[in-house]
Amino acid sequence: MKFGYFDDANREYVITTPKTPLPWINYLGCNDFFSLISNTCGGYSFYKDAKLLRLTRYRYNDVPMDINGKYLYIKDGDTIWNPGWEPVKTDLDSYECRHGIGYSRFTSSKNDVQASVLTFVPMNDTCEVSQLKLTNNSSEEKTLSVFSYVEWCLWNADDDSRNFQRNYSTGEVEVVGSTIFHKTEYRERRNHYAIYSVNAEIAGFDTIREAFLGSYRGAYEPEAVEKGACTNSMASGWQPIASHQLNITLAPGETKSYVFVLGYIENPEEEKWESYGVINKTRAYAMLDRYKTDADVEKAFAELNDYWKKLLSKYTVKSSNDKVDRMVNIWNQYQCMVTFNMSRSASYYESGIGRGMGFRDSCQDLLGFVHLIPDRARERIIDIASTQFQDGSAYHQYQPLTKKGNSDIGSGFNDDPLWLIAGTSAYVRETGDTTILTDMVPFDNDESVATPLMDHLKRSFDYIVNHKGPHKLPLIGRADWNDCLNLNCFSEHPGESFQTFGPSEGPVAESVFIAGMFVKYGEEYAQLCELMGDTAEAERARKEVAIMYDAILKDGWDGEWFVRAYDAYSHKVGSKECEEGQIYIEPQGFCVLAGVGVKEGLAEKALNSVKEKLDTKYGVMILQPAYTRYHVELGEVSSYPPGYKENAGIFCHNNPWVSIAETVIGRGDRAFEIYKKTCPAYIEDISEVHRTEPYVYSQMVAGADAKFFGEAKNSWLTGTAAWTFVNVSQYILGVYPTHTGLSINPCVPKGFGDFELTRQFREGSYNIKVVNPDNVEKGIKSITVDGKPVEGCVIPYVKGKETYDVVVTMG
Ligand code: BGC
Ligand code: IFM
Numbered sequence: 140m141k142f143g144y145f146d147d148a149n150r151e152y153v154i155t156t157p158k159t160p161l162p163w164i165n166y167l168g169c170n171d172f173f174s175l176i177s178n179t180c181g182g183y184s185f186y187k188d189a190k191l192l193r194l195t196r197y198r199y200n201d202v203p204m205d206i207n208g209k210y211l212y213i214k215d216g217d218t219i220w221n222p223g224w225e226p227v228k229t230d231l232d233s234y235e236c237r238h239g240i241g242y243s244r245f246t247s248s249k250n251d252v253q254a255s256v257l258t259f260v261p262m263n264d265t266c267e268v269s270q271l272k273l274t275n276n277s278s279e280e281k282t283l284s285v286f287s288y289v290e291w292c293l294w295n296a297d298d299d300s301r302n303f304q305r306n307y308s309t310g311e312v313e314v315v316g317s318t319i320f321h322k323t324e325y326r327e328r329r330n331h332y333a334i335y336s337v338n339a340e341i342a343g344f345d346t347i348r349e350a351f352l353g354s355y356r357g358a359y360e361p362e363a364v365e366k367g368a369c370t371n372s373m374a375s376g377w378q379p380i381a382s383h384q385l386n387i388t389l390a391p392g393e394t395k396s397y398v399f400v401l402g403y404i405e406n407p408e409e410e411k412w413e414s415y416g417v418i419n420k421t422r423a424y425a426m427l428d429r430y431k432t433d434a435d436v437e438k439a440f441a442e443l444n445d446y447w448k449k450l451l452s453k454y455t456v457k458s459s460n461d462k463v464d465r466m467v468n469i470w471n472q473y474q475c476m477v478t479f480n481m482s483r484s485a486s487y488y489e490s491g492i493g494r495g496m497g498f499r500d501s502c503q504d505l506l507g508f509v510h511l512i513p514d515r516a517r518e519r520i521i522d523i524a525s526t527q528f529q530d531g532s533a534y535h536q537y538q539p540l541t542k543k544g545n546s547d548i549g550s551g552f553n554d555d556p557l558w559l560i561a562g563t564s565a566y567v568r569e570t571g572d573t574t575i576l577t578d579m580v581p582f583d584n585d586e587s588v589a590t591p592l593m594d595h596l597k598r599s600f601d602y603i604v605n606h607k608g609p610h611k612l613p614l615i616g617r618a619d620w621n622d623c624l625n626l627n628c629f630s631e632h633p634g635e636s637f638q639t640f641g642p643s644e645g646p647v648a649e650s651v652f653i654a655g656m657f658v659k660y661g662e663e664y665a666q667l668c669e670l671m672g673d674t675a676e677a678e679r680a681r682k683e684v685a686i687m688y689d690a691i692l693k694d695g696w697d698g699e700w701f702v703r704a705y706d707a708y709s710h711k712v713g714s715k716e717c718e719e720g721q722i723y724i725e726p727q728g729f730c731v732l733a734g735v736g737v738k739e740g741l742a743e744k745a746l747n748s749v750k751e752k753l754d755t756k757y758g759v760m761i762l763q764p765a766y767t768r769y770h771v772e773l774g775e776v777s778s779y780p781p782g783y784k785e786n787a788g789i790f791c792h793n794n795p796w797v798s799i800a801e802t803v804i805g806r807g808d809r810a811f812e813i814y815k816k817t818c819p820a821y822i823e824d825i826s827e828v829h830r831t832e833p834y835v836y837s838q839m840v841a842g843a844d845a846k847f848f849g850e851a852k853n854s855w856l857t858g859t860a861a862w863t864f865v866n867v868s869q870y871i872l873g874v875y876p877t878h879t880g881l882s883i884n885p886c887v888p889k890g891f892g893d894f895e896l897t898r899q900f901r902e903g904s905y906n907i908k909v910v911n912p913d914n915v916e917k918g919i920k921s922i923t924v925d926g927k928p929v930e931g932c933v934i935p936y937v938k939g940k941e942t943y944d945v946v947v948t949m950g
Pocket of ligand 1: 784
């Protein structure tokens with residue numbers, strides 16, 4: 140069942156009923172100011188950091204779900220309704236929500252009044268703009284009132300949700316004309332405030348929540364709206380809100396338009412006060428001035444659209460397959476931008492107060508983002524590397540505002556160091572900018588101990604070399620990519636999640652997955668060394684990689700597939716010898732994509748085992764058989780009921796690893812089959828089963844052992860976005876940036892047909908035509924550039940050359 144449809148021409152998903160299985164959200168904002176907005180206008184806004192600078196309040200895990208948003212109420216006689224249906228939930232005569240790229244548009248009607256709300260965050264500004272257009276489609280004059288409503292969050296969302304004894308007395312507001320100022324905390328050390336304003340004269344306002352909603356009432360039945368009048372209440376403590384009242388008369392056929400601005404203002408310290416106690420409002424008024432007319436809004440909206448049009452033109456495909464084109468050209472890249480911005484901080488499943496930026500997560504997000512805005516990727520790499528420790532290990536997470544490592548979580552996830560090599564290598568391959576490698580980067584944000592980025596990468600590499608276990612495989616530490624594989628924690632903290640205790644690196648538990656990563660990113664490190672002219676270091680790196688390769692074949696191979704790990708007793712994990720959890724997806728995907736076992740014929744065996752043991756109609760499960768009981772020596776992985784999350788769920792993040800691995804051995808049919816199973820556009824028709832948004836990936840789909848097999852969770856903020864984009868763009872469609880030029884080597888299913896690609900790579904625009912006369916899955920017969928043949932698959936990069944017309948013949 141579908142709850143909407145894709146409008147590819149407008150790059151929108153059009154939701155046709157507010158009653159989607161779960162809130163289906165969108166993200167507004169590209170740089171510093173962000174909003175989450177659901178298809179019923181739920182959501183919240185923040186500046187830079189969803190924990191520390193939250194503008195509006197949201198209540199997670201509430202009933203009814205998705206409560207609190209930026210609501211507009213329309214009172215037309217006795218009928219009160221909202222363009223997004225929530226919170227009053229009056230039946231609408233028509234409803235449509237279009238989630239677009241960086242904006243959402245709601246168009247609804249009731250009793251011959253049509254409301255259209257366009258909401259977006261303008262480029263390079265710190266506000267959300269909502270343009271409301273009201274049209275009277277009846278033959279009578281209509282007298283209406285419109286009420287806005289936002290509930291302020293008292294900035295630190297964590298404190299806001301706990302520290303009531305203080306916070307009920309800190310709230311401060313000011314109202315000047317149509318602008319409501321939220322000034323809480325301004326009087327002490329802060330220099331920021333928020334505004335909510337409308338570009339029209341108001342008939343009234345409220346800033347006290349109870350005055351607007353009434354006692355013992357919620358946003359679904361605001362008393363002021365029922366009575367038809369705000370009370371001009373001035374908050375002092377408790378829960379400040381902002382509501383405007385507009386009284387509107389509409390002649391038959393007439394449309395009137397209003398612009399609401401929710402903004403974040405930061406004053407330099409010296410301009411904080413006009414005189415003590417009177418905040419300096421210059422910046423606020425300047426912001427409002429930028430959006431005072433419809434023409435201003437349209438201009439800002441056009442700028443946003445142009446920006447995205449340009450970004451999304453960096454990689455495009457035109458094939459005979461609409462669904463692939465739609466994901467590649469629009470939604471997958473859009474999700475990559477969102478994961479780049481948010482890491483794992485704020486979604487409808489991440490509260491914005493827990494995780495900030497993940498070291499591992501953000502490095503992987505870069506892989507799908509780096510071609511979009513390489514400069515921002517560069518900055519991010521430096522930020523991430525600055526949280527590394529001198530021994531090469533790293534804080535697992537850091538806070539977006541302060542950029543400081545999070546000491547509550549600490550370090551000890553032994554895959555982390557290698558992801559820094561992955562992200563940096565992707566950046567340098569994309570841009571050719573080797574200057575980043577000589578940039579001085581601090582350790583643990585301490586400028587007094589800075590070394591060139593290249594040295595950070597060396598320390599990443601050596602961290603693995605210096606932390607090996609009895610099988611010469613990398614020590615896993617607290618966990619590797621699989622956060623829940625806690626093989627060293629059992630003795631000290633049985634049954635606890637890693638988030639509740641400190642680092643504990645055990646001496647013996649080892650990870651075959653990290654070994655596979657080391658082979659892949661060790662080689663990428665060696666290539667970077669060569670680029671820097673350090674051939675001796677490149678040679679050393681390759682020797683270490685060869686040693687690791689042999690260790691995998693010796694003790695990481697189980698006969699039919701790769702072993703997952705060795706626990707603290709040196710017992711195998713993910714082996715036929717195990718009672719449960721005999722095969723795991725991660726080492727099969729990652730070892731093969733790193734090339735391990737390809738020439739020995741093991742890769743094919745491993746991937747056949749994946750198909751036989753882990754495959755389902757909804758994707759490839761992370762492990763089988765599921766753990767049916769808690770295994771103290773394995774940790775959190777066995778704490779989930781069978782079929783959920785890391786215990787035999789379908790982790791969408793590592794499905795692309797297996798798909799990439801299939802392309803490495805040339806099986807295009809199978810690679811594409813795996814791609815399709817978790818691909819949103821392909822499962823739109825089963826939205827009632829899948830339940831999360833059909834335009835973006837979710838982290839997890841419940842596996843075959845689960846009660847709700849096929850149901851997805853944790854949409855939006857997942858490494859799946861980057862990895863599926865890497866898979867489809869670099870391996871299936873086959874356009875892979877190398878240090879010396881763009882490599883083109885597609886691996887497609889039979890019958891995929893010819894296709895065209897455009898790719899911006901450094902300063903060149905590549906127009907690529909791929910023809911496949913023999914209908915092969917992989918193989919290049921010839922490549923020509925501007926009519927001249929090229930040897931091999933790599934189109935040599937020519938400095939300064941602006942266009943490349945490429946014809947690729949598969950065969
Ligand atoms: C995993 C969860 C786990 C959490 C905390 C996440 O990365 O996906 O399954 O519960 O870490 O341990
Ligand atoms: O690898 C992790 C990631 O960092 C956060 N989400 C879950 C993944 C698997 O545990």
